[in-house]
Amino acid sequence: MRILVLGGAGMLGVKLAERLAHDGVLAGEEVSELLLADVVEPSRPAAARFGVEPVVADVAEEGIAGELVASRPDVVFHLAAVVSGAAEADFESGYRTNLDGTRELLEAIRRIGRGYRPRVVFTSTIAVFGAPFPEVIGDDQCLTPLTSYGTQKAIAELLLSDYSRRGFLDGVGIRLPTICVRPGKPNRAASGFFSSIIREPLNGEEAVLPVPEETRHWHASPRSAVGFMLHAATLDTGALGDRRCLTMPGVSVTVAEQIEALRRVAGDEAVRLIRREPDETTMRIVAGWPRAFDPRRALSLGFQADADFDEIVRVHVEDELDEKVLAPPG
Amino acid sequence: MRILVLGGAGMLGVKLAERLAHDGVLAGEEVSELLLADVVEPSRPAAARFGVEPVVADVAEEGIAGELVASRPDVVFHLAAVVSGAAEADFESGYRTNLDGTRELLEAIRRIGRGYRPRVVFTSTIAVFGAPFPEVIGDDQCLTPLTSYGTQKAIAELLLSDYSRRGFLDGVGIRLPTICVRPGKPNRAASGFFSSIIREPLNGEEAVLPVPEETRHWHASPRSAVGFMLHAATLDTGALGDRRCLTMPGVSVTVAEQIEALRRVAGDEAVRLIRREPDETTMRIVAGWPRAFDPRRALSLGFQADADFDEIVRVHVEDELDEKVLAPPG
Numbered sequence: 274m275r276i277l278v279l280g281g282a283g284m285l286g287v288k289l290a291e292r293l294a295h296d297g298v299l300a301g302e303e304v305s306e307l308l309l310a311d312v313v314e315p316s317r318p319a320a321a322r323f324g325v326e327p328v329v330a331d332v333a334e335e336g337i338a339g340e341l342v343a344s345r346p347d348v349v350f351h352l353a354a355v356v357s358g359a360a361e362a363d364f365e366s367g368y369r370t371n372l373d374g375t376r377e378l379l380e381a382i383r384r385i386g387r388g389y390r391p392r393v394v395f396t397s398t399i400a401v402f403g404a405p406f407p408e409v410i411g412d413d414q415c416l417t418p419l420t421s422y423g424t425q426k427a428i429a430e431l432l433l434s435d436y437s438r439r440g441f442l443d444g445v446g447i448r449l450p451t452i453c454v455r456p457g458k459p460n461r462a463a464s465g466f467f468s469s470i471i472r473e474p475l476n477g478e479e480a481v482l483p484v485p486e487e488t489r490h491w492h493a494s495p496r497s498a499v500g501f502m503l504h505a506a507t508l509d510t511g512a513l514g515d516r517r518c519l520t521m522p523g524v525s526v527t528v529a530e531q532i533e534a535l536r537r538v539a540g541d542e543a544v545r546l547i548r549r550e551p552d553e554t555t556m557r558i559v560a561g562w563p564r565a566f567d568p569r570r571a572l573s574l575g576f577q578a579d580a581d582f583d584e585i586v587r588v589h590v591e592d593e594l595d596e597k598v599l600a601p602p603g
Numbered sequence: 604m605r606i607l608v609l610g611g612a613g614m615l616g617v618k619l620a621e622r623l624a625h626d627g628v629l630a631g632e633e634v635s636e637l638l639l640a641d642v643v644e645p646s647r648p649a650a651a652r653f654g655v656e657p658v659v660a661d662v663a664e665e666g667i668a669g670e671l672v673a674s675r676p677d678v679v680f681h682l683a684a685v686v687s688g689a690a691e692a693d694f695e696s697g698y699r700t701n702l703d704g705t706r707e708l709l710e711a712i713r714r715i716g717r718g719y720r721p722r723v724v725f726t727s728t729i730a731v732f733g734a735p736f737p738e739v740i741g742d743d744q745c746l747t748p749l750t751s752y753g754t755q756k757a758i759a760e761l762l763l764s765d766y767s768r769r770g771f772l773d774g775v776g777i778r779l780p781t782i783c784v785r786p787g788k789p790n791r792a793a794s795g796f797f798s799s800i801i802r803e804p805l806n807g808e809e810a811v812l813p814v815p816e817e818t819r820h821w822h823a824s825p826r827s828a829v830g831f832m833l834h835a836a837t838l839d840t841g842a843l844g845d846r847r848c849l850t851m852p853g854v855s856v857t858v859a860e861q862i863e864a865l866r867r868v869a870g871d872e873a874v875r876l877i878r879r880e881p882d883e884t885t886m887r888i889v890a891g892w893p894r895a896f897d898p899r900r901a902l903s904l905g906f907q908a909d910a911d912f913d914e915i916v917r918v919h920v921e922d923e924l925d926e927k928v929l930a931p932p933g
Contacts, residue, residue: 364769403845415745416761419845424765428758431746435754439694515733515749 274302277341279332279378280352281309284455285396287316288499289350290325294318299348300507310341311353333374338381345385348392348506351378357400358462360422371425379432383441390443393433394505396498397448397518399491401427404561412520412570419561430518437510437517445505446518447576450493450566454589463558467492470528471535471586474543475594483552486529489564493523494588497579504576512574522578524585525565534582538590604632607671609662609708610682611639614785615726617646618829619680624651629678630837640671641683663704668711675715678722678836681708687730688792690752701755709762713771723763724835725776726828727848729821731757734891742850742900749891760848767840767847775835776848777906780823780896784919793888797822800858801865801916804873805924813882816859819894823853824918827909834906842904852908854915855895864912868920 276293280286290309295318297304307325309315315327330337332353342349353374360367375395382391402410403419416427433444455468459480466483467490473480493501501521510517526534536544568576579585590596606623610616620639625648627634634653639645645657660667662683672679683704684690690697705725712721732740733749746757763774785798789810796813797820803810823831831851840847856864866874898906909915920926 413745415743417846418761418765419768421765421769424761427761431748431754431757431761435748435751438749439751516747 274299274304274348275306275308275344275346276304276348276350277308277310277346278315278350278352279310279341280350280354281315281327282311282313283352284457285452285495285498285502286311286350286352287318288495289352289502290315290318292499292503294321294325297322299503306344306346308341308344308346331370331374332378333369335377338374338377339384342378342381342385342391345389346391348394349378349382350502350506351375351393351395354396354426355422356462357398357420357422360425361420364421367421367425371422372428375429376432379436379442383436390440392506392510393442393444394502395429395433395444395446395518396502397426397430397446398423399448399450399520399563399566401430401448402563406563409565409567410520410563411567414520434515434517438515443510444517445508445510445513447501447505447571448518448520449498449501450491450521450523452495452498453492453585454494454593456495456589456593463555464490464562466555467528467531470531470547471589474535474546475539475586475590477546479546479548481550482528482547483550483555484528484559485551485556486532487527488559489525489527490559491523491525491563491566492579492582492585493521494579494585496588496592497577501576508574519571519574519576520566520568522568522571522576523566524579524582526582531582534586537583538586604629604634604678605636605638605674605676606634606678606680607638607640607676608645608680608682609640609671610680610684611645611657612641612643613682614787615782615825615828615832616641616680616682617648618825619682619832620645620648620655622829622833624648624655627652629833636674636676638671638674638676661704662708663699665707668704668707669714672708672711672715672721675719676721678724679708679712680832680836681705681723681725684726684756685752686792687728687750687752690755691750694751697751697755701752702758705759706762709766709772713766720770720773722836722840723772723774724832725759725763725774725848726832727756727760727776727778728753729778729780729850729893729896731760731778732893736893739895739897740850740893741897764845764847768845773840774847775838775840775843777831777835777901778848778850779828779831780821780851780853782825782828783822783915784824784923786825786919786923793885794820794892796885797858797861800861800877801919804865804876805869805916805920807876809876809878811880812858812877813880813885814858814889815881815886816862817857818889819855819857820889821853821855821893821896822909822912822915823851824909824915826918826922827853827907831906838904846900849901849904849906850896850898852898852901852906853896854909854912856912861912864916867913868916
């Protein structure tokens, strides 16, 4: 089992590689080789029992995709992307990586031909949907992105489905919820506060909450996201028919519910570190975001979300803080 | 008012040019120049009171789109496409014209910049939708194409909306019904019989009906299609918001109803020329096609369909047969 991960240096790429190294198998087959590609050098996961090759490569550059798939990997995880804010700030860069890069990859696979038909797992996003939408969004929601990033991901979804239908590859697109709690430093993404208000207090640091506590959103832990990818790599795609892209399950909670989950895990002291500082711009952006989904198709296909937001907080404590956390209330 | 038509040699391109030549104005402004581009030489519409320049040009070829928009046309009609059957038969050719060609055009417009923001009317298709769908399809139907052609058109719709949202152009995408009655010779398109069973009997020739008479489909006359384009070129796009693509109104009829309309216009003698010859392949393809739409957005924006299928037959007689037709029954 040869595996290629595009975007192997990103937060989810690193976690996926670590999980593969830990498991050593995928779809019941031993992993023999892992190629990790990204525009910056991916790190090697610790203790892999198989060959790992980190490569610095830009898939949007002509010819690069062909080199990356030349060894005919059985599974390709395509996570490489210019993220939402950056794709909005730099129009050309977003289209280059998110559209051209994806197309280069799909074309490189198609051109190999001779029966080569790898599983391609593509991480899409709930940003393919744009307001107005219903309070709970079903699997038949139309694609109406309101950002260039969402547009590029929606286009990639359409390509993935068509290339699959034509038999060039065996694609599964998974629309990830907002990942929470993102490890690492605060970033400038409009969605950053959803993670900040949990992550910073758990570190004994102050966090800013720019929206009202009634704000509802759709979340999944990084661990769940990796679980989605692995499940997408192994499921029987016969059940998908021609609709290859799926909204992933998640946890729909208000900010108030997030805060109560934090309180249960880390106590009042942690919650006191959240400072309310309403920000009109952030509020306006977030008002256009989905609040909840009814992802029946994904659930019926066996994708599993976190049980609740408490679990999302605990996953962060376990995976990022070595289970060290402020003592919960007595 | 300078106008560019891409696909100016196609059936609808020719009719659009003739109508522009006849009207002499668009959106209340006098037409000063009409550039007709296509991969084969477009013919000049008769009696235009403005300059007409036919150009042989392939918009998918690098640099060509830039030349076509260099004169900064106020309105661009983008009709150029590799059609459904051809895009399915030749994967690369379909993507080249329908995706790359569209992107080259949008990029060429964006690169001009300096306040240049033309109205771009893009002819999309009901093939952006794929079964399963409801009996009557609403404006919120998700994009689930089941052909490469439908995929390419859906992608072009997404690009048009994003380029419009970013302010690079002012796009309107119109999803045309199946055009009926298509003038000219029978072709090999699976949908060809919808026109054949009207057109051939009106010419005193036999036509083959490969599907049951209960088969229901969604139609518009060529004259209506041109009307949609002109309305799309002139409407206030403020009312569209960020959803720039619209399902056009049409006439939903069964084949039996088509035949009765033919009988009313041309009598029993014409109807007797329709020969039933059921074809499994055609039946299977057509079973996956939309039967009816509820195009409220387009209607509320003033787009007008043919009144009924009788009108569709009469339009063909008036526009293609110089009103000569077999005598209707006494």
